[in-house]
Amino acid sequence: MEVSSIIEEYNNAKDNDFRYMTLKQPVLIRSIQKDFDKLMANLYLPVLTHNVDSELQQLVSFEVLPRAVLSLFDSQVEEYNSNGLMWAYIERYVFYPIIDSLESGNETITNLLVQSLRNILNILISNDLNIKSVTRNDQILSDNYQSKYQDEEFMKLVSFMLKESQKETTVAGLQGYQETIQKLIEVSYDGRLRFLSPKALKMCIESLHDYEDYNTSSQMLLNKVIENTDIAAVAQTQQYFSLSNLKFMSKNWYKFAECCSGIIPKLIDEISKETEKSDISKMLEIISNLKDYLLQGTITNEGHPKLPSDLSILLLDRVLNILTNIIPSIESRDVINKHHNNNDLVTTESDTDIVVEDIDQQAYLDELDAGMSSNYDEDLSFTVDFEGDDTSSNLLEVTEEELQDIDIYNRDYDVIVKHSLNILYDVFLAERTGVIQFGPHLATAREKLNCIKSKVSDSNLDSKTFSLFTHFFERLEDFDRKVFETYEVLSIEELKTEISTPIPERKGAVVFTLIEYLGKDQVSLEELQSIIELIDHLIDVRVTDGDNDKYLSGNDENLIAEALLPHLRMNKSFVHTFKAGNISKKVDNGATLRTMIYTTLSRLDITKHLLVCKVIECLLHYGIKDKQDLIRDIAQSILKKLLDEHYEEILALETTWYSKYLVPIIAESTLPTNNFLTAYPPFTFHTVDS
Template identity: 25%
Template sequence: MDDLISQYKSTSDNDIKYMILRQLGQMQVPVDDLRRLVSEILIVTLLEEPDMELVNLVSFQTYVTIAIQFYDDPIMLSSVILRPLIYQESDKLLLVRIQTVRNILKGLIAKRGTRQQPSTSTNNSLDVMHDEDQLVPRFVYIMKNHSFDGGIQMVLNETLPMLLQLYYDGKSELLPNVTAIEILELFNSDETLDAVKDAIVNETVLCMDHRIMPDVLIVVKLCLLKSMVRVWYQFDLVIDDLFEKFIIPTLKKDNFEHILMTLEIMHSLAPFFTINSMLTGQKRVSPNIIELVKESLVSVSEIILRLYKNEHSIINSGNSNDDDILSMEGADGDEVVDIDQQEYLAELESNSGEQDDEILFEDDASHDSFTIDEANENFTHFKEIIRYITLLLTEIRVPLNQKYDTLIARLVKEHNLLFKRQVSSDEIWESNLTQVGCMGTLVSLDSVYNKLSKSNSLESFNENDVVFTIHETLLSTNELSVLQLILEILDQLTTKEYSQMVCIKDSLSEVLMWFLPLFKPNKLFIKTLKVGNMKQKIDEGTPLRVMLYTVLLKCANRMNYKASCEVLKQATKYGLKDRDDGIREKQALSLIRNIIEHHYTTFLGIDEEWYRSEIVDGLLKMAEKLGFDSPSASLLLSLVRKFPPRIQD
């Protein structure tokens, strides 16, 4: 290594330099030589070499391959490799330096695995490093305090999300509060964020401490908030204030673009007003806020439908020869024949007189007349507003009453004319559903099993009767063979062929919760055998529990939140200490992992305290009982490290 460094520094022949740089990129660099190699060859070439071919070789290949060699040495990677690129006294060749940082980060993330989008999961394979050298704050300082042309700015924007991934995860390592706020301030404007800026904002919200969200919301603008709420669970401490002071007032304004963005924000935050907490049994959003949300959605619906009718008439009158306007396209590009639309508009016209003046925007100017240009500008907004309002109402539900009946019917009809995804009014109304399994006729379970085994349908059996019989039998028997038969029937009913049965598709979670008592080994199934002077206990219920875990593993991602939590709690309490090795070390652990992975962000946003006390503490206690050095305990500890509760003071 010393000879190569000396030879490189002493030659002026670019061909020789090129060969040496290629050779350095293919060598295993000793730790003791790394600092000298970076400072005397790599940095000097990037900052002082006039030959761009050599500069690009270092930036895109040599520096990157050397950095990846120190993948498992965070100190050398940060202090020796990355720090000299980010910390320089001047902005000399900043583009080349940041470009090199970007290339290194791409290589590291490609090797270690990338973090998935937080809107779907925070599952990732990155073990973040501690930012002891304050590289991210320094990088943000460069972005904040300098003006750059488009090329440099683009590279800076591309690099920052990867730098955040390397050092922060919002779990073990939190982004400094000041730095998080500075990053968000950079993109807090009235302009919609492009994909690169959106990635920065998402990584920032993912990595920051959710306890600073009250300070962030004081100055946040709508476009930035729309991007931020993709990491919805970070808003758990401010959700009521966010709705009361920001979202609901915006819905009362007459800016249709802002209304649409607000509805998109509400959809991202839907878990807060659709999922009941395991701890309280209530939604995270307070009941009075939920009622205000319902009223606001209904009010906006009424106004939008009226204005949409007016604008559609204007567009048709001004574009009478334009087939593309007269035949509207749905969301999926499906053309909708305008005959139904015109019939509907005629119906609206006949019913509109008594409705038009009931509800107005706070600062409503006259919207009864638009120019053709204005109508065209708002037309797309109106269609999307109708789509989002319908979607939100199916999630939040409104009470069935005469006041809303006509309006909801209008909304649903308009939505179904515009979009391929069809809805019905019943999906919007609140309803007291009959509990599954409470009514029906008892049937022979043996006959049901035989029919399922030999054919692809239940044929003469009514599915409600089958589910009713399962429910009643579970309540009345502890006979092992009968319970085994029921689970075998359920195993078949939850396969692809039968998963569309109404009782299974709509009530699967409720049905599965009937089987929760089977997690606990039943003493009635434990037999004692005598062999000479020896006694041996045999648990005849083990195959039953194996089948239970088999069914639940198959349905793990199809259960609703409540059922998933109840199953997770039982698997943690009983499965991890089951006497059967296959259940304890494989099935129970797989079920626990699957449920946590699927619902982790919901735990953080809705039930972090419950998740910490019921699940994480249970996993840690079991790891301690097994012995922290045992393989089984290591798997449990790994799961906790991967999906921890957020940091507490």
């Protein structure tokens, strides 16, 4: 039915049943600006904003309007092929009219409009329709739509919703507003070409600053906001961050590239001070989230991290001290928990002493009698001296009313231990792989670590906490064993036998031999082909078995990928020249082998940051310049895959390298430059109004 006809038929309808049937009629939309705009202004919005039958409103909100919006993504619609402006039309004629109508209605109308907007967003998301789809299929955003910050209407929506959310008395109502904002960000921003402004980020952060423990929708909103805010805006807004929101925001660690040098040192300094347990646990979690700036080797700094190694050494010292001091406190907590769970803690109705079956624990508690209140059963309280190393000062009294507070301490202690051990492992790993150098601090660190290990062994920690420590030490020892483990190099025939029926226990010898052959100065074409075929077979086994670590771990794949890099360029020893009279012709006998190598490389899961950068360099220097068409295609495919998976991390850790080194090479290459630089744009720090 034509737009004008359906509007006329609805307006002339005598009853709601007929209006209902009219709204259900399919409508023919040829143009967003001409047809859909008329529908919104003269039919859909009046139904939603006027006091009409609720069934008609729900029909428009849940079915008619979302269906009409979905129909706009059709080649028959005039604006569909408008090269990047399609999404501008969607926002201008779909989102903005609803947003502009919010303040004109009462609470019922407002909720209905928000619900309608959310229904539209849901149907777009479920059909994978968003601003990112505009840049797919070789489409480029037009210049007048490629602005970094286009959130005037978004700000209006956020401002209104935040104001309205203060009135909400139900969790569901608040979450409804938050989810709508989150979904609008998801479809309207891509985090690469269109970003939220610092003002929008500040507003969202401040709206959540009172939340100590965010609900799921609050967490999702924070994550969605930070994902779609650029590095510059995050840096300009850092003064508004609280520990609570930074705890969630820092999971998108790559957005903190320009402010990590201010945030991380401050956190490292703070964790050594007298601080609430919950604050320490948050700070450790944030540091753990941002650890790549401290511990990840970068190509820009010749293998060293983005931040100076002194910070890593200081962090190591702080975390070792935390673990040293916290063990006695955890033991005290466990004593209280044990007796509370066994109903051994006295209540105000009991005059009996604490009964402890464990003789050692009873003796320990006896030492505390002098410090106990004589009015123990009425004035039971619990405190923990975090810095103390004398367990006799750690356990005082507990009231039944305050026993619930112990659960908070339980959670804080567990989080502190978990993040401390994770940080420790990563720091020691970085030291063992040469990313950072401890120098004279190494001996002190090892001494403290051994002291902690001894304390844990002699402690009465509960099984959960004890297992956290033992697992950490096992992981560290396992890594050391693998680093110093050596194998005998197998022959090609032995290697074929091993790989034909792979045994997990022999994996180390197999991978070691493969890498040794790939690293030889002199190796025949036939040997290399055999090695590549064997690697492919291992990958096939891994894929078929579904267990990545059983026959080929992630670290193994990185090692193999690195060993393949020298073979990505043409090997002149495999190029032969044939002469016939005055005519000579060069034949590249290694072309087939190189094709095999590029194909194998494309199948490997490359995860180590430095290796990713080295592979990208090789692909740009050799792969996309190779004379073989197939190799160029495979190289371009690998390049796209690596940038898809690691673009944000590269931009965060290698800003200068990417912008000043890679981008010019891409621009001068045979790659479809516009598409690559649109999908993976370089970052230039700029100041914007906040």
